Amino acid sequence: MKLLRTFFDKIEPVFDEGKPLSSLHPIYSMFDNMMFLTDEKTRNAPFGRDPIEIKRYMFLVIIALGPCFLGALYFFGIRVLWMLIVSYAAGAVVEIAFAVIRKEEVNEGFLVSGFIFPLILPPGIPLWLVAVGMIFGILIGKEVFGGTGRNLFNPALVGRSFLALGYPSIMATSWITPGSGTLGNLLINYQLAAPEAISAATPLVQAKSGIMSPLKDLLIGNILGSAGETSAILVILGGIIILAAGMANWRTVLSIILSFAGFNLLLNLFSPGTANPVLFNMLSGGFLFGAFFMATDPVTSPVTISAKWPYGILIGLLALLIRTFSGFVEGMMFAILLGNIFAPLFDEVVIRIRMKRYAKKY
Amino acid sequence: MKTRGGYTPKISGRPSNILKKIPMASFLSVDLRRNGRQYNPLVKEGQKIKIGDTIAETELSGSKEEARKNQQTLVLPSPADGTVHLIKNKETGITVSIKLTEIGPSVDTNPARVKDPSRLTPAEARKVLVERGIWDYFWSSATKSTPGTDGAIKPKTIIINTVIAEPFRTRGNVILQQFWHSIVKGMSYLPLLLADYGTVEFILTHRKDPIVQLMLKELTGKAWVKFHFVDVKYPVENHLLLDGLLRETKANLAPDDDIWIVDIQSVEAIGISLGKGVPISRRIVAMGGPAFPDPMHINVRIGTLLKDIIPETVDLSSTMVLRGGLFTGTPVDPETDSVGFDDDAFFFLPVKKTREFISFIRPGMNKKSIFPNFQGRIDKDISTQMRGELRPCIACGKCQEVCPVGLLPQIIHRYLYSDRLDEAQKMGLESCIDCNLCTFICTSKIELREQFFKARKVLRTEREGGV
Numbered sequence: 015m016k017l018l019r020t021f022f023d024k025i026e027p028v029f030d031e032g033k034p035l036s037s038l039h040p041i042y043s044m045f046d047n048m049m050f051l052t053d054e055k056t057r058n059a060p061f062g063r064d065p066i067e068i069k070r071y072m073f074l075v076i077i078a079l080g081p082c083f084l085g086a087l088y089f090f091g092i093r094v095l096w097m098l099i100v101s102y103a104a105g106a107v108v109e110i111a112f113a114v115i116r117k118e119e120v121n122e123g124f125l126v127s128g129f130i131f132p133l134i135l136p137p138g139i140p141l142w143l144v145a146v147g148m149i150f151g152i153l154i155g156k157e158v159f160g161g162t163g164r165n166l167f168n169p170a171l172v173g174r175s176f177l178a179l180g181y182p183s184i185m186a187t188s189w190i191t192p193g194s195g196t197l198g199n200l201l202i203n204y205q206l207a208a209p210e211a212i213s214a215a216t217p218l219v220q221a222k223s224g225i226m227s228p229l230k231d232l233l234i235g236n237i238l239g240s241a242g243e244t245s246a247i248l249v250i251l252g253g254i255i256i257l258a259a260g261m262a263n264w265r266t267v268l269s270i271i272l273s274f275a276g277f278n279l280l281l282n283l284f285s286p287g288t289a290n291p292v293l294f295n296m297l298s299g300g301f302l303f304g305a306f307f308m309a310t311d312p313v314t315s316p317v318t319i320s321a322k323w324p325y326g327i328l329i330g331l332l333a334l335l336i337r338t339f340s341g342f343v344e345g346m347m348f349a350i351l352l353g354n355i356f357a358p359l360f361d362e363v364v365i366r367i368r369m370k371r372y373a374k375k376y
Numbered sequence: 377m378k379t380r381g382g383y384t385p386k387i388s389g390r391p392s393n394i395l396k397k398i399p400m401a402s403f404l405s406v407d408l409r410r411n412g413r414q415y416n417p418l419v420k421e422g423q424k425i426k427i428g429d430t431i432a433e434t435e436l437s438g439s440k441e442e443a444r445k446n447q448q449t450l451v452l453p454s455p456a457d458g459t460v461h462l463i464k465n466k467e468t469g470i471t472v473s474i475k476l477t478e479i480g481p482s483v484d485t486n487p488a489r490v491k492d493p494s495r496l497t498p499a500e501a502r503k504v505l506v507e508r509g510i511w512d513y514f515w516s517s518a519t520k521s522t523p524g525t526d527g528a529i530k531p532k533t534i535i536i537n538t539v540i541a542e543p544f545r546t547r548g549n550v551i552l553q554q555f556w557h558s559i560v561k562g563m564s565y566l567p568l569l570l571a572d573y574g575t576v577e578f579i580l581t582h583r584k585d586p587i588v589q590l591m592l593k594e595l596t597g598k599a600w601v602k603f604h605f606v607d608v609k610y611p612v613e614n615h616l617l618l619d620g621l622l623r624e625t626k627a628n629l630a631p632d633d634d635i636w637i638v639d640i641q642s643v644e645a646i647g648i649s650l651g652k653g654v655p656i657s658r659r660i661v662a663m664g665g666p667a668f669p670d671p672m673h674i675n676v677r678i679g680t681l682l683k684d685i686i687p688e689t690v691d692l693s694s695t696m697v698l699r700g701g702l703f704t705g706t707p708v709d710p711e712t713d714s715v716g717f718d719d720d721a722f723f724f725l726p727v728k729k730t731r732e733f734i735s736f737i738r739p740g741m742n743k744k745s746i747f748p749n750f751q752g753r754i755d756k757d758i759s760t761q762m763r764g765e766l767r768p769c770i771a772c773g774k775c776q777e778v779c780p781v782g783l784l785p786q787i788i789h790r791y792l793y794s795d796r797l798d799e800a801q802k803m804g805l806e807s808c809i810d811c812n813l814c815t816f817i818c819t820s821k822i823e824l825r826e827q828f829f830k831a832r833k834v835l836r837t838e839r840e841g842g843v
Contacts, residue, residue: 015733047765050731054762058826060703060812061696062725064385065757066745066819067764069736071772074747119765163768163820260747263773317771317786365787369802 022046040113044120071261072125078256079307082133082242082249085235089192090137091203094241097132100141104148105131112157123162123313124152127169130307133242134174134300134347136188140208143181147173167354168314171347178347189216189238214238217298218343221290232297243303253306262310265319269326270305270333271296277334289338301333304346314354321360329353377579377621381780382609383813384541386744387702387758389724391544391664391671395554404456404476404679405463405714408432411512411522415452417471423460427482428453428489428508428655431460431474436525447526452717453509453655455678456482473714476679482657489653493564501568502527505646508655509717513642515615517635530571532633533626535618536563537579538640541610542701544664545721548580548640550673551660552587555644560594562647567600569636577602577622579612610703611780611811613639620781641720659715661685665702665724666758667695678717682710690724696760698723703812728759735763746774746817767820775814775824781807785814785824792831806832 026046029039048069056063086094105128113120131148151173156165178185189212193199203209216238217227231237235245243249256262275296281289289295296302309315309329316325329349336345408415415432419425432452435443443449457480463473491504505511506525516523516531523529538548552559566576578595580588582605595601604625606612615637623629645656657678664671669689676685682697698705699713705723732738744757775785783804791800808828815825 018733019731048736049734051735052762052765053729053731054765055727055760056762058815058823059706060816061698061705061707061760062387062702062758063761063763063815063821064745064817065763066747066817067736067821068767068770068819069764071747071770071819073736121767123770161768163770258748312771312773315771317773317790318784319773319776361787365784365803368784368804372802372804372807 018049022049037114037117040118040120041110044110044113047119069122069125072122074259075126075256075261075307076129078252078259078261079129079133079242081251081255082245082303083129085245085248086133086137086241088198088200089235089244090190090241091193091199091201093190093203093205093209094132094137096141096206097135097137097139097144097241098129100144101131101148102128104128104145105152108149108152108157112161116161118161121162123156123169126311127152127156130170130242131173134170134240134303134308135177136185136190136239137203137241138188138190138209138212139177139184140188141206143177143184147177149173150176163313165313166358167351168308168311171308171351171354175347175351187212189214191238192236192244194236212238216343217294218290218337221294221298222343226291226294227298229293229297232294240300240303243300246297246302249302249306253302256306256310262306263312263315263319263322265322266310266315266326267305269323270309270330273327273330274301274305274334275330277331281334281338289334295334295337299337299344300346304333304350305329308346309350309353314357316357316360316364318361318364321357321364324360325353325357328356377604377606377625379607379609379612379617379621379780380782381778381813382541382607382612383746383778383817384543384608384610385746385758385816387543387666389544389665389668389671391547391662391673393547393550393553394672395550395660396672396674398674398676398680398685400456400479400482400677401680401684402477403479403681404458404677405681405712406431406452406455406474406476406679407714407716408452408471408473410452410717413450414470415450417462417474419460419462419474421460421462424458425454425460425476426457426480427455427484427657428486430454430507436522447503448524450506450512450522450525451509453507453657455655455657456480458482484652484654484657486653491650491653493568493650496565496568498568499527501565504650505565508649510642510645510649510656512717513638513645515637517615517619517637518632520616523634523636529634531569531574531636532571532629533575533577533622533635534566534570535577535579535622535635535637536566536640536643537613537618537637539579539581539606539608540613540639540720541608542613542703542721543610544662544671544723545613545701546641546660546662546673549585549587550662551640551644552591554660555647556590558644558647558651559640560647561651562643562645563601565646565650566643570600571634575600575602577604579604579606579618581605581608611809611813614780614809614811616809617780617811639720656717659717659719661715661719662721663724664721665698667691667724667726676715679714681712681714682708682722685715686710694727694729696725696727698725702758703816704810726759728761746778762821764819764821766822769820769822772819774817774819778813778817780811780813781809783808785828789822789824789827792827797831797834800831801835806835808832 029035029042105124109124151169155167155169155172159165233246278292332349333345413434415434417432419431430451431454433449436448458476459478461475462471465472514523619635662673697710699708702723788800788803812825
């Protein structure tokens with residue numbers, strides 16, 4: 015540790031202003047700040063600050079995603095780890111490139127986007143496609159808006175929808191049969207190349223033709239699906255972590271689940287057979303994963319607390335409508351992206367109401 | 377009364393209920409700045425003075441002559457007997473403090489000057505309170521600062537606040553416990569200041585507190601005393617907040633009715649000063665914070681140098697001493713600064729120089745945070761370190777949760793960031809009470825309060841027609 019610190023101190027002058035490598039200072043400071051707590055001191059009151067910081071915030075989200083990631087490794091093999099590495103590498107390249115161009119420090123946002131991205135992809139997807147999707151997601155979904163904190167859309171979902179719309183045939187045939195037993199698929203799917211395509215359909219596709227997967231399988235996760243989304247139990251476990259740690263707002267999660275389940279019940283009541291049964295719908299596909307981890311992204315969800323309710327209700331409703339009435343069997347991805355569009359609008363309404371209240375008061 | 381938002385972090389170094397009396401120092405240094413006002417000395421170099429003699433004065437409003445004519449002057453009494461030395465600022469030539477040497481016996485009782493409330497007129501009461509340096513402890517909602525001393529505006533209500541939640545300022549309970557008699561005495565003078573049918577409203581922690589029980593017993597039957605209970609959550613002691621809370625609770629208060637606020641220590645000071653016939657000369661000060669060994673309350677004479685009350689075990693090279701609590705305190709120099717008339721706390725904050733290795737993945741066992749993910753033992757972890765880099769706002773929403781006046785700091789920050797001052801104003805920017813909570817908990821380490829403060833200053837100068 016001391017050795018590392020001395021090493022960092024020794025190489026820092028190389029990146030000083032005026033030196034040939036000064037443009038690469040963001041890279042140096044990224045590693046420096048990752049390894050060691052910043053030595054910056056408070057200059058204004060309050061002179062002591064809360065120990066929370068962005069890196070820690072992001073890291074806790076990753077911990078909450080841990081169960082899903084471990085589940086993905088078990089069901090679909092070491093391949094998921096290669097996907098993660100490629101996703102991080104692609105994301106880091108874009109992020110660092112923009113930091114160097116903007117002469118800003120590297121933002122930590124890609125730590126979460128890069129971790130979530132492989133988990134929402136079909137596990138058999140070619141690795142180059144992971145890189146393409148991640149680069150597109152970070153570049154178009156985030157950097158063109160000005161980087162972390164200023165993006166309108168969830169970068170991982172932008173990348174995912176780009177792949178879904180741009181490479182539909184590859185995406186549709188990249189599912190892997192989940193492993194079972196003690197080691198699952200851990201020792202089988204370790205190769206870098208994409209495994210052979212499987213023609214079977216995911217539970218939501220099967221449901222279109224009336225074949226319902228048993229709820230037990232949906233809970234455990236030994237079904238076809240995106241790498242981290244198949245096991246409802248693991249998603250809920252991660253969801254509990256992220257809610258207990260305060261990284262996700264419970265209002266968003268609760269309103270999505272209530273609205274989705276509520277509208278589903280209503281639909282089944284007035285027009286039986288149109289929509290899938292409520293429990294099946296909630297446990298299948300990426301609904302829970304989206305509700306816990308994607309829709310709750312603080313940057314792309316509404317900024318004000320009260321606007322989180324209508325935002326969640328809208329996403330729940332849209333997800334149900336897309337699933338039931340459109341050609342897409344999954345609905346969460348587009349529902350959240352549409353929700354992202356409406357988030358600033360909900361904020362604006364809250365702000366207007368506030369402004370009126372203040373105008374009346376003073 | 378129900379408060380909104382607010383947050384008190386759990387930090388080590390909470391002062392115990394022990395109250396230690398600090399003996400008289402060999403010399404005292406009286407700062408001539410009090411409550412943001414510069415006082416002009418009225419004594420000469422080498423002059424011998426007695427405890428209670430007026431040593432400096434300043435005008436509350438208007439010019440010097442006007443203030444004298446309209447009885448709008450405030451004075452500083454000497455906290456002890458001694459010989460005067462004027463200490464000047466070398467650059468400006470202004471006298472910044474008065475050093476007292478050859479400290480005399482400084483007797484703390486003077487039966488000849490005791491004033492009984494039943495024999496005082498309101499005008500005499502005001503005069504005595506000004507003379508003995510107590511007037512500045514009152515806060516008036518009409519002036520948003522010290523009330524006028526001429527009696528032109530009388531308060532409809534005086535709030536006596538015993539709840540102080542900021543870590544770690546003198547707790548009301550410690551004073552209630554130790555000085556119950558002086559407080560009751562001090563309270564008997566307050567009706568002299570009130571308008572007709574005015575009330576005194578006590579702000580207390582909770583009804584079950586044994587000290588509160590005692591008080592309720594003793595004060596029931598006094599129709600002009602009312603009680604309110606609040607949660608101990610910073611910044612409940614803020615004057616603007618208390619003022620707003622009381623107006624929400626009491627429907628019979630008109631918007632232009634004046635409310636005065638005074639803390640429990642000042643009521644105690646009134647009791648001692650008028651009941652024993654001496655001016656304000658001592659303060660109860662909380663000494664606490666992670667870098668202070670054996671945190672406690674001390675009873676210390678005004679003017680005592682900080683280095684005389686800080687134990688030798690405190691390593692001052694790695695400690696920042698804050699005047700006041702953690703949230704609003706400002707750094708002082710323990711070598712030259714002394715206990716002032718308004719001090720009630722010194723917070724000792726460690727200055728850490730080492731950079732923690734991979735701090736962001738270390739379990740938060742010693743990092744008590746507003747996020748519920750750092751459960752564990754409370755440690756001395758708070759320090760002058762920023763603990764993170766400045767980043768764009770990610771809208772985590774914590775600032776909205778803690779804001780005691782219900783603002784949306786994240787939205788105001790966004791407006792100010794894009795130079796939209798008008799919108800920020802419409803979002804209630806000017807109701808910010810400078811409690812610093814949003815800045816304390818900000819995940820992105822944004823200096824929110826600094827930004828808001830500057831913006832409000834711009835708005836003020838615009839309104840006053842300045843440039």
